[in-house]
Amino acid sequence: MSKLKIGMVVGSNSKQSINRKLAEGLARLIQDQADVTFIDIGHLPLYNRDFDGTPEFKPFDELKAQVRNCDGLLFITxxxxxSIPAPLKNALDGLSRPYGQAAWNGIPAAVIGTSPGGPATSMAQQHLRNVFVFLDMPTMQQPEGFVRWSDDLIDAQGNIGPASHDFLNKYMSHFLAWVRKHPKQ
Structure with missing residues (x-):
């Protein structure tokens, strides 16, 4: 079986983002099973429907091609x-336009995120799942990925630390199985 093509979308533009660190660690967990591409949303202009069909829409069109090349998408936010960070909502909206030409349709997805707080990113994830329903993205429901950030979540080499390794490895195994079970349409 060929390797799956997995796109990872990080909901933060921050260079110090703990969610980007988590995403990089998760990518390492599946590097033997999937080819991972990071879908960079940081350069997108603020979407405006007046852009549809104009040169200003080009950054969205370029990302559409990258998204459509993926077998599955993991959102780390x-x-x-x-709620959902503004750059992520902007990307979701822009790549769903113009109407009828969305890049997201039918691509299986999952969502995970980290935060120092107790509930981690549970509210953002729920809001994101609501958006996925409209975007026609079959979304993995279990296991959920509410990851509380700690300094040992990611080690100095960028790998998932021992305290969270088993859970996150299982999460990623479930995600890859989800993508195989729900091939994009």
Whole structure:
């Protein structure tokens, strides 16, 4: 069986993002089973429907091609004010336009995230799942990935630390199985 093509979308633009660190650690967990591409959303302009069909829409079109090349998508997101970070919502909206030409349709997805707080990124993940329903993305429901950040979550080499390794390895195994079970349409 050929390797799956997995796109990882990090909901934060911060260079110090703990969610980016988590995403890189998760990518290492599956590097023998999947080819991982990071879908960079940081350069996108603020979406405006007046862009549809104009040169200003080009950054969205370029990302659409990258997304459509994926067998599955993993969204790794922080929580901003109990919801989805603005750059992530902007990317979801822009790549769903113009109407009828969404890049997301039918691609299996999962969501995970980390935060120092107790509930981690649970509210952002729930809001993101609601958006996925509209975008027609079959979304893995279990296991959920509410990961509390600690300094030992990721080791100095960028690997998942021992305290979380088994859970996150299982999470990623479930995600890859989900993608295989729900081939994109």
């Amino acid at each position: 922080p929580e901003h004010n109990r």
